[in-house]
Structures are given as structure tokens and as C-alpha cells.
Amino acid sequence: MRKPTQPIVIIGGGIAGLMAARVLMEAGEEVVVLDKGRSGGGRLATRRIGDATLDHGAQYFTVRSPEFAAEVAKWEEAGWVMPWFGSPNVRYRACGGMNRLTKHLAEPLDIGVRVRVTAVHPDPVGWKLDWVSEEQDFVPQMYDEVMPEDVYDPGAKASVKARAVILTAPVRQSLYILRAGETELPVPLLNELQAVDYLPCLAALVVLDGPSAVPEPGLWRADHPDSPVQLVVDNSMKGVSARTALTVYACGRWSKEHFNEPDEEIMRRLLADAAPWFKGANIVEAQLKRWRFSLVHKPYPGLFADAGLQAPLVLAGDAFIAPDDSTQSGRVESAALSGMAAARHLLKVLPVVD
Ligand SMILES: Cc1cc2nc3c(=O)[nH]c(=O)nc-3n(C[C@H](O)[C@H](O)[C@H](O)COP(=O)(O)OP(=O)(O)OC[C@H]3O[C@@H](n4cnc5c(N)ncnc54)[C@H](O)[C@@H]3O)c2cc1C
Numbered sequence: 109m110r111k112p113t114q115p116i117v118i119i120g121g122g123i124a125g126l127m128a129a130r131v132l133m134e135a136g137e138e139v140v141v142l143d144k145g146r147s148g149g150g151r152l153a154t155r156r157i158g159d160a161t162l163d164h165g166a167q168y169f170t171v172r173s174p175e176f177a178a179e180v181a182k183w184e185e186a187g188w189v190m191p192w193f194g195s196p197n198v199r200y201r202a203c204g205g206m207n208r209l210t211k212h213l214a215e216p217l218d219i220g221v222r223v224r225v226t227a228v229h230p231d232p233v234g235w236k237l238d239w240v241s242e243e244q245d246f247v248p249q250m251y252d253e254v255m256p257e258d259v260y261d262p263g264a265k266a267s268v269k270a271r272a273v274i275l276t277a278p279v280r281q282s283l284y285i286l287r288a289g290e291t292e293l294p295v296p297l298l299n300e301l302q303a304v305d306y307l308p309c310l311a312a313l314v315v316l317d318g319p320s321a322v323p324e325p326g327l328w329r330a331d332h333p334d335s336p337v338q339l340v341v342d343n344s345m346k347g348v349s350a351r352t353a354l355t356v357y358a359c360g361r362w363s364k365e366h367f368n369e370p371d372e373e374i375m376r377r378l379l380a381d382a383a384p385w386f387k388g389a390n391i392v393e394a395q396l397k398r399w400r401f402s403l404v405h406k407p408y409p410g411l412f413a414d415a416g417l418q419a420p421l422v423l424a425g426d427a428f429i430a431p432d433d434s435t436q437s438g439r440v441e442s443a444a445l446s447g448m449a450a451a452r453h454l455l456k457v458l459p460v461v462d
Contacts, residue, residue, distance in 0.1 A: 114233050114269045115140045119225045120276035122150025124425045124447035126213040131451035144224035148214050154205030160315045160353035162343045163206045164397050168199035169440035176441045188212045193325040205348050227289035234271040234419035272420035274450050278401035279304040304427045307360030308367050309402035312378045316352040318389035336362040337381045356382040371396045404438025412450035424450035
């Protein structure tokens with residue numbers, strides 16, 4: 109059998125894309141992961157501020173399915189993750205920060221970072237993907253219909269061909285990329301995908317000059333889901349940071365309401381609300397992170413969506429949740445399960461090359 113000349117391309121190097129790529133690589137497929145970020149990892153994000161290290165996307169993950177448990181057991185064995193707290197629903201943290209886990213997962217893979225895919229076009233070999241190199245460090249994010257692509261000033265432009273594509277960006281971004289390439293989805297599928305929704309999240313990253321008042325094990329969660337400050341994590345108590353550094357998360361409702369306000373205004377309010385956790389310590393530095401797509405609010409009813417077009421094209425990610433998943437919430441686990449299921453599906457439907 110002739111080896112296919114075009115790779116499978118995965119858009120997005122978050123946990124879904126990485127798990128999909130590993131399944132395909134283990135099956136002997138040539139696979140390339142493209143991610144617009146400075147490194148992969150997506151919402152498994154860790155930032156360094158001086159000698160402080162702060163997780164500022166997912167703080168932990170839980171394990172409910174036997175399939176994900178088998179993966180996590182391997183990660184624990186390798187020293188990549190360890191239990192943080194909780195029983196029987198153990199919350200796992202990644203050693204060195206959540207992003208480090210995705211770096212380990214990406215090690216054997218061919219991954220291109222700072223590559224923003226802007227369009228996926230139908231092509232005789234399968235698909236043609238346009239991409240631009242992400243040379244801008246900051247692309248303004250607004251909570252409305254404007255996508256970063258609309259205001260983006262591209263650096264180097266190029267395209268790559270693929271025999272199959274898996275899109276793992278948040279669904280609205282994936283739909284944007286498909287629309288830009290005039291790749292039309294069947295209307296019923298498009299309607300279901302357009303219904304998928306995520307909550308935004310505003311997070312303050314705060315480095316302190318002394319210990320915080322966050323209780324053991326380094327995490328405080330509000331009793332009410334609409335409290336403006338929803339979660340406060342002390343990254344040094346968590347074992348991630350060399351110095352006291354808090355991540356302060358606003359709830360979805362508050363984040364949506366204030367998303368388009370200037371940084372200073374958001375920080376002024378968030379820091380005032382979080383002040384009890386600073387216990388008199390001074391703020392050394394504070395930065396804001398805007399997650400336009402944070403937790404899934406309305407999921408897609410299935411582990412992935414096959415577009416059913418002229419060549420394989422599958423959408424996956426944390427919003428793709430099996431109807432029998434009792435949580436129906438987008439999580440690290442749902443993203444990993446979706447990525448693996450999408451890849452296994454692709455292996456079944458890929459045309460045989462002769
Ligand atoms: C603040 C916050 C708190 C959370 N807390 C928890 C928690 O406690 N427990 C839990 O289990 N989960 C939590 N989550 C959710 C969890 O992080 C996500 O469910 C999971 O990481 C999603 O993985 P993914 O691969 O589906 O998507 P992502 O991680 O979003 O990956 C998608 C990737 O696609 C890339 N991309 C997007 N567009 C393009 C493009 N045009 N070209 C190239 N690349 C592109 C992005 O850069 C990104 O890396 C939290 C998330 C946030 C933001």
C-alpha cells in the first residue's frame with residue numbers, strides 16, 4: 109500500500125487535540141497539530157510572573173470514566189500528575205503546572221505553535237488549510253460577534269494540505285474557520301453546533317509578598333454559583349509556585365457582564381472582592397486573563413461530530429459530550445475522551461490509499 113502524502117491535520121493543541129494526535133500516531137498515521145498559542149495546552153494554561161508560577165485555566169481535573177482513568181494511571185506512573193485533594197472524587201493536579209502535562213503529551217508529536225489556521229477549504233486531496241503565523245502577542249478579545257480573525261494583522265501567510273482534519277478549537281472558532289474556507293456543513297449539524305455555548309471567565313493573577321489566607325489545600329470556592337469571586341487558588345500551597353501567587357476567578361455571569369470593560373476596571377473590582385484572601389500581604393504584580401470560552405454552558409450531544417463531507421472532517425473538544433455522561437459538563441476529561449473518540453472514528457473512515 110502506498111503511504112499517503114498528505115498528513116492528518118489537527119487544529120488545536122489542547123488536551124483534545126493532543127490525545128487525538130497520540131491515538132493517530134500510535135496507529136501509524138502521519139499527523140500534524142497546529143496551535144495558535146505560544147505553546148500548546150489551550151485551557152490547561154500556566155503563566156510565569158517573575159519567580160511565581162500560576163495555573164490560570166483549569167486548576168485540576170477529575171476522573172470518572174475507565175478509559176480516562178487508564179490514561180491518568182499512566183500519567184501518574186510517569187510522575188506527570190498527582191492527586192491534589194478530594195475523595196472519592198479525587199482532584200488531580202499536574203506536577204509543575206497544568207500546562208506541563210500537555211508539554212509531556214506533545215513530546216512525541218509534530219506540533220506547530222503560533223500557527224493560526226484561518227480557513228479550511230475543500231480540496232481534491234482532502235482539505236487545504238490557510239494559516240498565518242501568530243506574531244502578535246496580543247489579539248484583542250471582545251465578548252461579542254467579533255472574532256480575533258476579523259481584527260488580526262497577519263504575519264507570514266501560507267497553506268497546508270491535509271487528507272483529513274480534526275478541529276478542536278472552541279466550536280464557534282471552528283465554525284468560523286470552516287465558513288472562511290467555504291466549507292459548508294449540513295444544515296441540521298450546523299444548527300446543533302451553533303447551539304453549543306461556553307461561559308466566559310475573567311481571572312486575576314496576583315503575586316503577593318507574603319502568605320495568603322486561602323485555606324488548605326490552597327483552594328477556596330464560593331458557596332453560591334453567582335458570587336462574583338467564584339474560586340481563589342493559592343498556587344504555592346498547591347505546590348506549583350515558588351512564591352505566593354493567587355489565581356482569582358470570577359463567575360460566568362459576572363465575567364459576561366464585565367468582559368468588555370478595560371483591564372484596570374475589571375482588576376479594581378476583582379482585587380477588591382478578593383482582598384480578604386490577601387491577609388494584609390502586598391500585591392507585587394497583578395495581571396488579567398480573559399477567557400472568552402471557558403466552561404461549556406451548552407454541550408453538543410455526542411463525543412464528536414463527523415461533518416459527513418467529501419473527505420474526513422471531524423469536530424471535537426470538551427463541548428462534545430456523550431449523552432450518557434452524568435455530568436454533562438465540559439472538563440479536561442470530556443476533552444480527552446472526545447479527542448480520543450474522534451481519532452478512533454477517523455481511523456475507521458479514512459479512505460484506503462492504493
Ligand atoms: C478558567 C477555567 C477553569 C477551568 N476549570 C476546570 C476544572 O477545574 N476542571 C476541569 O476538568 N476543567 C476545567 N476547565 C475546562 C478545561 O480546561 C477544558 O475543558 C479543556 O482544557 C478543554 O480542552 P480542549 O482541548 O477541548 O480545548 P482547548 O484547551 O481550548 O484547546 C483548543 C486549542 O485550539 C487552539 N486554537 C483555537 N483556534 C485556533 C486556530 N484558529 N488555529 C490554531 N489553533 C487554534 C487554541 O490555542 C487551543 O490551544 C476550566 C477552563 C477554564 C478556562
